[in-house]
Amino acid sequence: MSRVVSLILATLLCLIPLAHAKAEDAAQIDTPMVLLKGVPFEVTVTAALPDESSVFLQLNGQTFESRVTEQVATFSGLTADSDSIIRVTDTAGQQLVAKEVPAIAGWLSVVPAVLAVAMAMLLRNVILALFTALVFGGWLLYGLAPAGLFKSVLDSANVWAVQAVTDIEHMQVIVFCFLIGGMVGIVSKNGGTMGIARWMSGFIRTRKQTQASTSALGIAIFFDDYANSLIVGNTMKKISDTMRISREKLAFLVDSTAAPVSAVLLVTTWVGFQVGLIADGVEKIADYQENAYGIFLNCLAYTFYPMAAIAFVFMVALTGKDFGPMLAAERRAFHTGKTLSPGSSNGEEGSPEERELDPKPGVPLKAINAVVPMLVLIVATIIGMVYTGWYSPDRADDSLREIIGNADAFGSMMWGSTIACLAAFFMTLWQRLMTSEEITSAWFTGARSILLVIFVLSLAWSLSAVNDALHTSDYLILALGEKINPYMMPTLVFLLTAFMAFATGSSWGVWGIMMPMILPLAWAVMAFNGMTADESHMHIFYACVAAVLSGGLFGDHCSPLAESTLLSAMACGCDLIDHVRTQMPYALVIAGASSVLGTIPTGYGLPWWVAYPLVFGALYAVLAYFGKSAEEPWEQPAKAAATKAS
The missing domain is CATH 2.60.40.10 (Immunoglobulins)
Structure with a gap:
């Protein structure tokens, strides 16, 4: 009996510290x-x-x-x-x-982002740069302890990547991108996208019409920049050769209506990516109520570079005028019939990417097979946004901006893309263009092309989470918040983002680094200057978001490392260096007009609807003053040199 009592007492004595521990753990x-x-x-x-x-x-x-x-x-x-x-x-x-x-030290919190940019510039590899920055950022979270380095390598996948892809909104973006990619695969294989190009080619009679049709087709195939470049370039190549349009000019028209169009239209793979990054940045701003898609819609008014790039394409196409290296290329093509520059490394052979998008042999090229799924995608998404926005508990009034601003954008885009995929599937199956197995294979071919995008996106989200844990924005706010001129901040953001995108060749990677950091910084700068309580200053915040998007596009547009630049040159059969050399002066002129007459004055309060006519007018004036028609009489350089020698 005494042993039992002793055992009970010993057990109670052992439970006393446990009870205390549980009280403390509570x-x-x-x-x-x-x-x-x-x-x-x-x-x-x-x-x-x-x-x-x-x-x-x-x-x-x-x-x-x-x-x-x-x-x-x-x-x-x-x-x-x-x-x-x-x-x-x-x-x-x-x-x-x-x-x-x-x-x-506070400055160490900025190192992961700087490291990502520096490595991407040196190694020309955004994925490796983002991963290295992610590991180093994780190591900082362990206080740079020696054992923490090994733990941070493991955390990069087990913690940060898992958190990034399991977030409900992030997963919606991933699924949306896969669905859009799959739909592109189906409508490419069933001849739909090629049918659009074939239908438009029936209206072409002159060089100007050829260029305008190429530009219009670039806008029509808006849902993905890769599909845009490959389809439009390969479709219009023979037509432009017949009209004696240089391959450099064709590559410019294709490249300038690929990424800029995909970046600003409301339902594309790019928009899902951008909205996801904006959402990450907004989460770091306390008590900010506007949703990410609403911010994206508001920032479109200040995306001067992509809008001006699209407008300039049509100015060049409809006037038939060029300047700089592009004029020399056009003169060569028109007067000699040599659409390729001498010694070009590109031939007429199709690329692997082009062959993957080739229609199935024997299928009729019907534009309706692509038009219907695209319209279904747009209409279904808009209906979904109106429906979810109308029944949103946060809707304050019945205005369209309020409805769209409170809509479930991710859910609506997933509804639209799902229905569009089904429309493409059943249209193809009903016409017996492909078997169900072939349609499924085409869907996976298209979805597979999105894998790189998803991987970069996941790493960008992971690095954003690490920067958040490091409170990088808090340090930047403390260090820079009182020193930045809020009215010039959109311009500074544009220049910085443009440089980073040009050096790395990846607008997506730069957006992933910049957007989650710039949004809270911009808001803090406005707060330091007492601007957050006054809606009349919200244009600065939206302009900063637009500056990140525009700067990434400009840098990506000019960089020979950019995938869109490479694809455009390849699809058009143009030498890459020739494409960059002839396109860069145009891009610099567009960026200069957009900054001087758009971003800077709107930062100081000029209404955006006043700035756009100024930007477009300046571009037209430059083209009218410096531009010349390639069809005007021209003395070839070789003949001119021979004349002088004689």
């Missing part, structure tokens, strides 16, 4: 994973304590008090200059919870 503390020295941070404590009771936080010899509200106490404005143990006690002095948090 309190939870939420702190940053790592502290930035000198940068304010916040600590939240959750404990089963009565409302209005006090809890005390001890940090580096200082004690802070906070009141409990609904079992939550918040401590704000804390700072630390070294690794710290944060202890929380109740009024009786009993410790509720404690946590040790490492501290690093």
